[in-house]
Amino acid sequence: MKKLFWIMHDLEFGGAESMTIQLLPAFVDAGYDVTLFLVRTGGGLFEKLDPRVRLISPDAASLRRGLRPLAEALRTVRPDVVVSNLTHLNLAAILTARLLRLDAALIVIEHSTPSLNNTQSIKERSLASLASLAYRLADRVVAVSQGAAEDILRMMRLPAAKVAVVYNPIDADAIRAQAEEPTGIDAIDQAETPLIVAVGRLERQKNFSFLIRAFRLVRDRRDCRLVLVGDGSEAAELKRLAAELKLADDVLFPGFQANPFAFIARANVLSCSSEYEGFNRTIAEALTLGTPVVSVDCPSGPAEILANGVYGRLTPVGELNAFADALLAALGPIPAEERARLRARGNDFSVGRIFTAMENVIQSASGDR
Numbered sequence: 001m002k003k004l005f006w007i008m009h010d011l012e013f014g015g016a017e018s019m020t021i022q023l024l025p026a027f028v029d030a031g032y033d034v035t036l037f038l039v040r041t042g043g044g045l046f047e048k049l050d051p052r053v054r055l056i057s058p059d060a061a062s063l064r065r066g067l068r069p070l071a072e073a074l075r076t077v078r079p080d081v082v083v084s085n086l087t088h089l090n091l092a093a094i095l096t097a098r099l100l101r102l103d104a105a106l107i108v109i110e111h112s113t114p115s116l117n118n119t120q121s122i123k124e125r126s127l128a129s130l131a132s133l134a135y136r137l138a139d140r141v142v143a144v145s146q147g148a149a150e151d152i153l154r155m156m157r158l159p160a161a162k163v164a165v166v167y168n169p170i171d172a173d174a175i176r177a178q179a180e181e182p183t184g185i186d187a188i189d190q191a192e193t194p195l196i197v198a199v200g201r202l203e204r205q206k207n208f209s210f211l212i213r214a215f216r217l218v219r220d221r222r223d224c225r226l227v228l229v230g231d232g233s234e235a236a237e238l239k240r241l242a243a244e245l246k247l248a249d250d251v252l253f254p255g256f257q258a259n260p261f262a263f264i265a266r267a268n269v270l271s272c273s274s275e276y277e278g279f280n281r282t283i284a285e286a287l288t289l290g291t292p293v294v295s296v297d298c299p300s301g302p303a304e305i306l307a308n309g310v311y312g313r314l315t316p317v318g319e320l321n322a323f324a325d326a327l328l329a330a331l332g333p334i335p336a337e338e339r340a341r342l343r344a345r346g347n348d349f350s351v352g353r354i355f356t357a358m359e360n361v362i363q364s365a366s367g368d369r
Contacts, residue, residue: 003033003035004080005037005079006035009039011043015281018168018169019085019169019354027359036056042059056077081104082105085109087127090131090135093106110143113277114152114155114156131156132155139365141156141162142166142361148300167354170281178261179262179265193223193225194222195226195227196227196331198227198228198270199260199264200230200274203234206274209237209241210323211228211273212245214273214324214327215247218327218328219247226250227252229256229260230255231256239253268330268331268334272298274298280301280302283312287345288343289343289346292342294327297317311342311345
């Protein structure tokens, strides 16, 4: 039985965390002995962890305090495969595994687009520089989109054979079941006007100010509402912007929602206005629910998920009028056959398919040792 050692910081809501929750049971089903190391116990997804997965966690306040327990766990388990997620953890995993001289395939998953995500502070730039060196010591570097993989190759100058693409998995059955639940907000559950929904952290990267400005143009031409599901540091600023544009009654801020699928399912269109993305799970989730998507053509995930516009509308980055026009066009009736076509595309990101892709990476990395 092959021993798999998977490393995460915690299980808060996020793409890497969702991938962890969904893929680890598939590895158990396939006969792997699976250990999950968490720097910190807890998080919004913690209760969804499969009980068959062995959990090791020092519940440390920081990664620095979790390094020694990580080394002790690796020394005790002696895994055949180590998989780490997110840049800071990837650096720790590489350093620890190589110092211990583990005879294990070492795979790191980069969930972002390095050239775009690591240029905002000295700390982030330093982290990117260290990753460029350290990732050479990994057996495989996994990117969550082809665009992100190309960025990694360009930024880190790694051999092409070392970099693989594995998309984030989508649990279609679970999403569709949760989508049937009410949101608990009458203005949404009983909406008589079309809804544009966006889901994500209210942070600069998501560029929700651009979306609100585009919505002003849409609202001038049609009665509809915008729903921004999420929370973050820009919440107050975005609410002020909506008020300044006389949209206070038309832009809803329900905050963070553990079940965003109920909102997406009731949307006439799911919007993505991000400056950049590694993958963007929300778009794939919308397709799984048969909800049309309008996205800016930002690097690098949206165009891949939408197959360059085959499964949703893409508009050039920064072109406000084009984005507003696309949103307006998507607010019409959605034929049943179109919903079915979108759902079929969503199935391309199923847990089973993504597990197969990830296992192929593991087998390839193990075979090179």
